[in-house]
Amino acid sequence: MEEKQEFLHATKVRCEKEYKDLVNRLSRIEGQVRGIKKMVESDAYCPDILIQVSAVNAALNSFNKVLLGYHMKSCVANDIRQGNDETLDELVTVLQKLMK
Numbered sequence: 001m002e003e004k005q006e007f008l009h010a011t012k013v014r015c016e017k018e019y020k021d022l023v024n025r026l027s028r029i030e031g032q033v034r035g036i037k038k039m040v041e042s043d044a045y046c047p048d049i050l051i052q053v054s055a056v057n058a059a060l061n062s063f064n065k066v067l068l069g070y071h072m073k074s075c076v077a078n079d080i081r082q083g084n085d086e087t088l089d090e091l092v093t094v095l096q097k098l099m100k
Contacts, residue, residue, distance in 0.1 A: 018070050025063045032056045064098060 014022070036052050072091070079087035 012071075012075060014070075022063070022067060022070075025059070025066065029056060029059045029063065032059060068094075068098075 032052065033056060036049060036056065039049050039052065076087050076091055
């Protein structure tokens, strides 16, 4: 049975710079995925598709690193300052899932 994880924050208000950065990154990734779909639909050579999939994986990993950085600098730091040490447990759980 999969463990249900309850996180401390249901939402996060982001500054405009952070919001735009994350959305722009996701838009580029979305475009890459659409490109891969078109490659499959047009019978592109498998290794060419695999290289593009690898690029999407790298872009998603980069997105995760940026988002994690924002999270640690804002949510985690603020919660620790306020004495909410449960946030560290949440962070450890998230990092364990990211490292699978």
